[in-house]
Structure formats: structure tokens, C-alpha cells
Amino acid sequence: MQPRNMSMSGVVDLAAVKAAGEAKAKAEQTRAETARQGGGGAVPPSALVIDVDEAGFERDVLQRSAEVPVVIDFWAEWCEPCKQLSPVLERLAREYNGRFVLAKIDVEANQMLMQQFGIQGIPAVFAVVAGQALPLFQGLAPEPQIRETLDQLIQVGEQRFGLTGLTVDADGTADESAVAAPAPGPHDAALEAAVDALDAGDLGGAVRAYRNVLADDPANSEAKLGLAQAELLSRVQEMDPQKVRREAADRPEDVQAQIAAADLDLAGGHVQDAFGRLVETVRRTAGEDRDAARLRLLDLFEVIGPDDPRVTAARTALARVLF
Numbered sequence: 001m002q003p004r005n006m007s008m009s010g011v012v013d014l015a016a017v018k019a020a021g022e023a024k025a026k027a028e029q030t031r032a033e034t035a036r037q038g039g040g041g042a043v044p045p046s047a048l049v050i051d052v053d054e055a056g057f058e059r060d061v062l063q064r065s066a067e068v069p070v071v072i073d074f075w076a077e078w079c080e081p082c083k084q085l086s087p088v089l090e091r092l093a094r095e096y097n098g099r100f101v102l103a104k105i106d107v108e109a110n111q112m113l114m115q116q117f118g119i120q121g122i123p124a125v126f127a128v129v130a131g132q133a134l135p136l137f138q139g140l141a142p143e144p145q146i147r148e149t150l151d152q153l154i155q156v157g158e159q160r161f162g163l164t165g166l167t168v169d170a171d172g173t174a175d176e177s178a179v180a181a182p183a184p185g186p187h188d189a190a191l192e193a194a195v196d197a198l199d200a201g202d203l204g205g206a207v208r209a210y211r212n213v214l215a216d217d218p219a220n221s222e223a224k225l226g227l228a229q230a231e232l233l234s235r236v237q238e239m240d241p242q243k244v245r246r247e248a249a250d251r252p253e254d255v256q257a258q259i260a261a262a263d264l265d266l267a268g269g270h271v272q273d274a275f276g277r278l279v280e281t282v283r284r285t286a287g288e289d290r291d292a293a294r295l296r297l298l299d300l301f302e303v304i305g306p307d308d309p310r311v312t313a314a315r316t317a318l319a320r321v322l323f
Contacts, residue, residue, distance in 0.1 A: 044168075048094055051104050053106075070100065072117075074125070100150060124138045231299070248261035271310050278293050279318055
């Protein structure tokens with residue numbers, strides 16, 4: 001699969017949401033399989049600093065970021081500051097001993113990734129945590145500042161996403177293949193079919209595929225996330241954005257108009273606008289209208305995922321207006 005577009009400034013990119021959900025679910029699968037087989041999941045020291053290209057981005061960065069923060073060093077052979085920064089990052093990756101992984105991306109060979117991250121100059125350092133991209137710094141930085149940034153990143157990974165890092169085999173005897181792609185799960189074929197349907201624009205097919213998985217495995221987090229996304233895209237596909245927004249502005253008391261506008265907000269990446277619109281609609285309505293707005297808000301929470309702080313804040317706001 002090709003790497004997904006990532007959101008750099010807190011605006012949700014639905015493709016990034018999908019990739020994050022896939023990565024997290026597959027990483028959880030791998031950990032569970034390792035535990036069942038009695039393995040410790042140790043990786044060799046060589047796994048702490050890796051070269052990544054576009055073909056391996058989803059596996060080596062998105063999937064790995066569901067276990068440990070992945071720091072990305074965008075560099076090029078001709079870049080003299082890169083030659084000063086990269087050795088520092090590599091040394092710190094080994095010193096931190098599995099608390100983060102350093103992924104090195106040559107921008108000359110991976111122009112698509114450079115564009116997707118919006119890189120304007122190098123060296124540029126980003127992180128991906130549980131599938132979410134975060135800009136760290138650009139250009140050279142003093143080592144104490146780099147260490148402070150890494151410490152904050154690791155703390156966020158632990159506190160918000162429960163990422164405890166990797167166990168490193170100090171003797172270097174861990175099998176290098178331990179860092180390979182996860183073993184296939186029971187629903188991988190159906191989930192892959194759903195992703196292919198999404199990529200092809202077959203939203204109905206994607207919805208059916210995700211529902212088939214959930215019928216057999218109601219707790220499947222990847223299928224829940226994918227279904228929520230596919231249903232949202234289905235709802236907004238035929239909308240006239242100007243008409244929807246005009247009706248929402250002209251008829252603030254029209255619950256269906258507000259719901260449609262909230263769908264459009266979220267699909268366009270305006271997450272807090274979508275949540276705020278529906279929380280306010282819940283606040284000033286009652287009965288069936290209130291239930292309709294509340295249920296749609298819960299649906300939109302599924303698109304973003306329960307760990308996102310914007311969902312947490314909106315849940316708190318919803319509770320205030322309900323109780």
C-alpha cells in the first residue's frame with residue numbers, strides 16, 4: 001500500500017485516520033500473537049535506527065508507531081546540516097534503548113513523503129505516535145533541546161497512548177526477522193477488501209465489508225473505525241457544500257441541517273467545528289431532535305477515535321449539556 005496523507009496541524013485527514021486505525025489494530029495483533037507464543041518481543045539494536053522509503057512507510061512507521069514513538073529524520077546526501085544532525089539522532093536512539101525508533105528518510109529518493117509532510121527545508125524532524133504525525137523541529141538544534149523534545153514525546157506516548165517502547169536484546173541475539181510484518185489475522189482478507197473498496201471509491205462495498213467483519217467480531221477496532229469513515233464519506237458524497245452550509249446558517253433550529261453541516265465539517269477536517277455544532281444542537285433541543293444530534297455526534301467520535309483529545313473534550317462538553 002502507498003503511505004497515507006498525514007495531518008500536520010491538528011486537522012484530521014481521513015486517510016490518516018484510516019491508516020492510524022489499521023496500524024494500531026495490526027500492532028495489537030502482533031503483540032497478542034507474540035504473547036500467545038511466549039515470546040518477549042525483543043528486537044535487535046539494529047531495529048532502533050532504520051532507513052524508510054515510501055513502500056515501507058506504512059509498515060515501518062505507521063504500524064510501528066502503535067508500539068513506540070517513531071522519530072523521522074528527513075535528510076539528503078547534499079545537506080551539510082543533515083550530516084551534523086543525523087549522527088546525534090542515531091546516537092540518542094541507541095542511548096534511549098527502545099523508548100523511540102529513528103526512521104531516516106532520504107527526501108531525494110522519497111519525494112512523495114516529503115510532499116505529504118509538507119517539508120519546506122531540511123533537516124526536518126517529525127514524530128509519529130499511534131499513527132498521528134507531529135512536527136518536532138527543523139534545522140540544527142542543540143543536543144539538550146533535542147533531548148528535552150524527545151523526553152516530552154516519550155511522555156506523551158506513554159500517558160496518552162500507553163506506548164511503553166520496545167524491549168531491546170542487549171546481546172544482539174534477537175532474530176532480525178522479529179521486526180517483520182505481523183502475522184495475518186483472521187479478518188485480514190476482509191479488511192483488506194474493505195480498504196481496497198475505499199481506495200477505489202466503492203463506499204457501499206467498503207461499508208458491507210466492514211459490517212461483515214463486525215458481524216463476526218463486534219469489537220474489531222479497525223472495522224469500527226473503517227465503517228465510521230466509510231459511512232461518513234457516503235453521507236457527504238452527494239452533498240452540495242454551499243447549499244448545506246447556507247441551510248445550516250439560515251435555519252439554526254433545523255436539526256437535520258445542523259447534522260448535515262457537521263458531517264461536512266468533519267469530512268473537511270474541521271473537527272472542533274463539527275463537534276461544537278452538534279454539542280450546541282443537543283443543548284438547545286429536546287426529545288427526538290436531541291437524540292438525533294447526540295447519536296450523530298457519537299458516530300463522529302468513532303471517525304476520530306476515542307484517544308484523540310478533541311473527542312475527550314467534546315465528550316465532556318456533551319455531558320455538561322445533557323446533565
